[in-house]
Structure formats: structure tokens, C-alpha cells
Amino acid sequence: MEGSTSEFRDWAHLLPVEIVQLISNKVKSITDYVRFRAVCSPWRSASLPKPSHLPPQLPWLMIPYMPWCSDSDDGIRLFYDLFESKMRKLHLPETIGLMCSASYRGWLLLVATEGTEVFLLNPLTRARVNLPSFTTPVRRLKGDLSAPGYDASWVFKRYVGNFVITRVTFSADLSDPKCLILVFVESCWGLFCCRVGDPCWTMVNIRPSAPTGDAAFYNGCFYLLSKGAMHITEFHKPENTLVCLLKNKLPDSNLFLLEGKSGLHVVAIHDTEVEDDEETGQNDEHHASADNTTEGTEMGIKQTFELYQLYHDSNKKYSEQPPPGKFPIHLHSDLKKITDTSNTTIFCGEKHHFLAVCSDDWDSLDGDCMYIEHKEKPSPDKDMGGEYYNNYYSISFSKIGGTKYQTVAFEIAGEPPIWPPAPAMWFQPSYV
Numbered sequence: 001m002e003g004s005t006s007e008f009r010d011w012a013h014l015l016p017v018e019i020v021q022l023i024s025n026k027v028k029s030i031t032d033y034v035r036f037r038a039v040c041s042p043w044r045s046a047s048l049p050k051p052s053h054l055p056p057q058l059p060w061l062m063i064p065y066m067p068w069c070s071d072s073d074d075g076i077r078l079f080y081d082l083f084e085s086k087m088r089k090l091h092l093p094e095t096i097g098l099m100c101s102a103s104y105r106g107w108l109l110l111v112a113t114e115g116t117e118v119f120l121l122n123p124l125t126r127a128r129v130n131l132p133s134f135t136t137p138v139r140r141l142k143g144d145l146s147a148p149g150y151d152a153s154w155v156f157k158r159y160v161g162n163f164v165i166t167r168v169t170f171s172a173d174l175s176d177p178k179c180l181i182l183v184f185v186e187s188c189w190g191l192f193c194c195r196v197g198d199p200c201w202t203m204v205n206i207r208p209s210a211p212t213g214d215a216a217f218y219n220g221c222f223y224l225l226s227k228g229a230m231h232i233t234e235f236h237k238p239e240n241t242l243v244c245l246l247k248n249k250l251p252d253s254n255l256f257l258l259e260g261k262s263g264l265h266v267v268a269i270h271d272t273e274v275e276d277d278e279e280t281g282q283n284d285e286h287h288a289s290a291d292n293t294t295e296g297t298e299m300g301i302k303q304t305f306e307l308y309q310l311y312h313d314s315n316k317k318y319s320e321q322p323p324p325g326k327f328p329i330h331l332h333s334d335l336k337k338i339t340d341t342s343n344t345t346i347f348c349g350e351k352h353h354f355l356a357v358c359s360d361d362w363d364s365l366d367g368d369c370m371y372i373e374h375k376e377k378p379s380p381d382k383d384m385g386g387e388y389y390n391n392y393y394s395i396s397f398s399k400i401g402g403t404k405y406q407t408v409a410f411e412i413a414g415e416p417p418i419w420p421p422a423p424a425m426w427f428q429p430s431y432v
Contacts (some may be wrong), residue, residue, distance in 0.1 A: 059427055099112075103425050144255075146305055167182075193222075204222050231243050243432055251406040258354050258356050265308065304401060344400070345366070350421075355428065369397065394412065
């Protein structure tokens with residue numbers, strides 16, 4: 001035994017520390033990086049525990065859980081790693097009794113009933129960033145800052161038990177003291193922001209009777225999207241607000257915002273009339289790996305997806321003359337369809353949970369394609385294993401704008417009996 005230990009130590013030190021560090025900096029996959037650090041103690045010591053060189057990771061699909069069963073909840077959360085065909089189990093006791101409402105850049109947004117507790121959690125590092133609760137009156141971004149705070153807790157009380165917050169995004173890395181955190185409440189078109197350490201949220205916009213839409217923060221501005229218009233507010237000058245009237249309104253589409261490598265994009269989802277026998281996908285050369293394919297017939301998707309970018313015509317005309325030094329009040333704009341998606345892969349979850357990954361960062365990933373999470377009834381020969389679910393989660397693959405789908409992960413987990421249903425969301429694992 002002593003001889004084998006000595007041999008191990010000699011082998012572990014064969015490579016100089018500088019070479020080990022050089023190799024570790026070449027690893028791009030977070031799972032490969034974990035394996036690399038697990039080889040031996042010298043390799044673990046020579047590599048950073050929180051590497052910053054890793055590119056945005058290929059996402060995992062977080063399977064919803066039942067937040068109201070605290071007594072029987074063991075805190076185990078399921079994440080499906082599509083590209084390794086593995087269900088990863090993470091012990092996250094911090095999530096017990098809380099709703100996971102959204103995710104962004106490796107962080108999950110956890111929210112307690114009635115907004116009494118709100119925080120961000122990194123499932124890999126277990127780091128936690130506390131945010132203000134919604135029981136504290138919020139500030140107003142625009143108008144009289146000395147006016148009494150606005151009580152936004154009614155949103156959580158009115159929709160108690162619902163996943164009230166549907167989107168979270170950051171303006172920078174969370175370690176940046178200037179980082180702005182944005183959350184979107186779809187039910188009232190409410191947009192709130194804060195910085196880490198703020199005593200309360202700041203309300204950018206709220207319209208209880210507004211149509212549903214989506215929101216984002218990009219290049220110093222807040223974006224609120226509805227089917228007919230885009231509302232844009234400059235953070236440092238909130239009086240600078242413009243409304244872009246979209247001539248191409250896409251009335252039969254659901255519209256969502258997506259951060260792409262070249263800017264802020266709009267995803268349009270159209271219902272289609274594709275017959276079931278036409279929806280069954282064939283082998284596609286764009287799929288990342290044939291080893292991940294599970295045979296199955298796709299019956300649940302009858303949608304097509306298109307990618308657009310907001311643009312302003314060079315001959316733009318204003319419906320009103322803007323005051324000096326301010327944004328135009330109304331600006332006629334349009335959505336321009338993006339035809340070159342050769343370096344883009346989209347991951348589609350439920351509601352607002354969309355992710356875009358640059359395929360140039362990954363040899364195993366081709367562009368101009370998308371992976372879509374969806375639910376379907378269990379197959380007749382499904383082995384329930386003592387449990388029964390009305391619906392099961394599957395993942396299908398398609399080209400962007402295509403109508404044919406290939407099931408690549410079939411019935412990976414059952415949908416928990418929650419009402420209203422919890423969203424399944426794509427999550428990008430990260431150490432930072």
C-alpha cells in the first residue's frame with residue numbers, strides 16, 4: 001500500500017504546476033473542469049476553484065419541484081444535462097419552501113410567498129446574494145423621489161401561489177458594485193430594479209391593465225415589450241423614455257426578448273397547422289451528438305420560431321417634437337427578421353425562459369438550430385416505477401424557423417402536480 005501511495009505522488013508531480021495551469025485554462029466545459037480538478041490533489045491545487053476563463057456554458061434544464069411541501073422536501077433539485085444525457089442532482093436546501101422564478105448567468109432567483117424574501121442562488125457554489133423584499137415600499141425611478149414609497153406587495157398578495165416574477169437579468173457581473181438587477185412581473189407589466197445592498201426596489205414601470213409582454217436591460221436602457229410597441233427608458237435619465245411603435249406587430253405571435261451576441265433580439269413564436277405525422281423529426285446533421293438522441297414521436301409542438309431585431313429607419317419621423325436633449329416621445333420602428341443565424345443556438349423553455357448560446361464557442365454545437373422543452377402525455381409503454389404523472393418533460397431539436405422536430409430527450413422527468421404550473425427553465429451553470 002505504501003508503495004502505491006508513493007507511486008501516486010510521483011505520478012501526480014510529473015507535470016510542473018505551470019503546465020497543469022496551462023491545461024486547466026484550455027478546458028471549456030464546466031463538467032470537464034470539475035473532473036480535471038478531481039484527478040489528484042496537486043491538480044486541484046494548481047487550478048482555480050472559481051475559474052473566470054470558462055465561456056457561457058451549454059445549459060441544463062431545471063426540472064420544476066413542489067415548493068409548498070416543506071415537510072417532505074429533501075432539497076434535491078434535478079437538472080438535466082442534455083449534452084451528456086445525464087440527470088444531475090444538486091442538494092439545495094436553500095430552495096425548500098421557495099419558488100424558483102427565473103434564472104440568469106448561472107444564478108437562480110428564489111422568491112418566498114408574498115415577496116417576503118427574495119435572493120439569488122448559485123447552485124454550484126451555493127453562493128447567495130440577498131435582495132430587498134417586496135414588503136418594503138419601493139422607490140420610483142421617475143417623478144418626485146421624495147414622495148412616499150409605492151406599496152408593490154399587492155402584486156404578490158393578489159397572485160399568491162403564482163410565479164409572480166417571470167424574468168431576472170443583470171447589467172454586469174454581480175461582483176460589480178454598479179451592477180443593476182432587474183426583475184419583471186408580467187401580470188402587471190411591472191419592472192423593478194435594485195443594486196446589491198439597496199434597502200428597497202426601485203419601480204421603473206407598472207401598468208396593472210397592460211398587455212402581457214417581456215422585459216430586459218440592455219446597453220443602459222430598460223426595454224418593455226408588448227405586441228404593438230417597445231417602451232425604452234434610459235436608466236441614468238429616466239425622463240428619457242420613448243415608445244417605439246412597431247409597424248410589423250406580428251399580431252398572431254407571442255413575443256419574447258432574447259440577449260444575443262449581436263444585441264437584443266425579439267423571438268416570435270407562431271402557432272402552425274403542421275400535421276402530427278409531419279412533425280416527427282428525422283436525423284439532422286445539425287444535432288450536436290447522435291448519442292444523445294432518444295427515439296420518440298414528437299406530438300406536442302405545433303409552433304415555429306423566428307428571430308428579429310429592432311431597428312429604426314434612417315428616415316425616422318416623430319409623431320411629436322421631442323424636447324431638447326431628450327428622447328423622442330414616439331418613434332416609428334420595425335422588427336427586421338434576422339436571416340443569418342449560423343452562429344446562434346436557442347434554448348427554449350416555458351414562458352420567458354429563453355437562452356441563446358454562440359455556437360462558435362463549442363465544437364459540438366452547430367448554429368441555426370434550437371432545443372425546445374415541452375410536455376407530453378406518457379407513452380403507453382411507460383414504466384411508471386410506482387409513480388404517475390399526467391405529463392412528462394421532453395426535449396426536441398429543430399432548425400430555427402423549421403417545422404420538423406426530432407425528439408432528443410424523451411420523458412426525462414414527470415411534471416409535478418402544481419397549480420399554476422411551475423416553469424421548466426434552462427440554466428447555464430457557472431462558478432462566478
